[in-house]
Amino acid sequence: MVRLDATPPQSETSEPVYVETTELVSPEGVKFPPTNLYSDEPPLETDFHREQIDLLIRLLKYWWSDRNDFYISGNLTVYYNEQQLRKKDFRGPDIFVVMGAEKRDRRSWAIWEEGGKYPNVVIELLSSSTATVDRGKKKDLYQDVWRVPEYYWFHPETMEFAGFRLIGGIYVAIEPTESGRLPSEQLELELGIHDRKLRWFTAEGELIPLPEEAERQAADQARQQADQERQARERLENYLRSQGVDPDQIA
Template sequence: MTISGNRKLTSKIELPDEDFEPMPEGDKQRRNLSYTTEALRLWFEKQQNIYVSGNLFIRYEEDLAEKRVSPDLFVVFGMSNEDRVSYTIGKDGGKAPDFVLEVTSKGTVTKDRKENPLIYRDLGVKEYFQYDPSGEYLKPTSLQGVRLENAKYVPIAALTLPDGTLSLHSEVLGLDLHLYPDKKFRFFDPISNQILRSYAEAEQARYQAELERSFEQQARREAEAIAAQERNEKERLAAYLISLGVNLDEIP
């Protein structure tokens, strides 16, 4: 199959933006779907020319409704981050996603491993990753990635960290993808040495930071109050001794 990522076709029919088919997924899949999109949106939110989305149709043949894919997460560099109903390559400057991540489940493992790589390769997707939260369907490891080189996908080398975390580096994102021993997945910035957070995690971190600042301020106020009280007591004692005729300079 040969697909051109740069062709601009004239739309001939009205295309649906939903297929209205139920998408059964477990809690692990659902949590990770939310995390992956939220984490990258937060990470790139200040950059107007990076589009991050997921579970959104990518159309690569405008007049053929079946010529579409819906990655769990995809990132397009050099594209505005405005909201879209679907992403049509022909209408969006002929620009295919640079990065794609699929959260694999029992119902999608065959498609994620056999069909989607062919589509993404022909579209020119630079990096394609797969993650299996259950650890049951994606072998030999639950996190795998490939990078486009000379029109072919080649595996991205995985590194096992001292704590057992599996780490794969995304050149496209400039981030590491971490799979922890408990199968938990997180994006990781190797420069700032920090884990990318979801909206809820970021809000919790802000709340915790504000709480800690509040405790520090309260502790500082209490310490200052104690110091002031001690100074006042010393001044009162000194005044009392002076009233008794005691020369304070003679007191050792």
């Protein structure tokens, strides 16, 4: 059965765009959840939140650019049952990572279309209007319904940062490293604050750079190497002159 559903309007004056969404019916008449669902999330509250989400997504995609077994997204609706669809009780994590998933673009994450996979890691960005829900109802949802192995939250303005690991069905606070970072067993990485931003670190504690940061680091290293070679050459030339040898006469 094919049904026409409206995508979320892009503005108050925009007309809804209708697309075909497929409602599957088995030979026995059993109806399956619809497919091709669009995300239905509210706009982000501040520039801090949008930039932080984009930063973590860009970093992980860059660091794992040679991998095709994960999916990371942000502010994207996760559909997990038909009751949720009827109630419009959508839960879109600010950032989530699913391991063992195909790395491709999606309109939303529908559990029944993804082999029953829920996120391995969820990160929520706190704000004055969402902090109570993120620390309460959402934490309960991720613990009791989604069974997300690791849940983190971070406030881009106050720098509040915490993480929890699902142990025996209950979230237990993740112990920080000596450097104050929180290790992720699911991703074999660490999360920590750097220059007032939440960033990924390697398991060895090294900051994972953005592509432009990596280019600057490579350029800086090349300049340092060139400076060291120049200084070594000058020291040798000065030594030769002190011994009465003209360096320019040496082949």
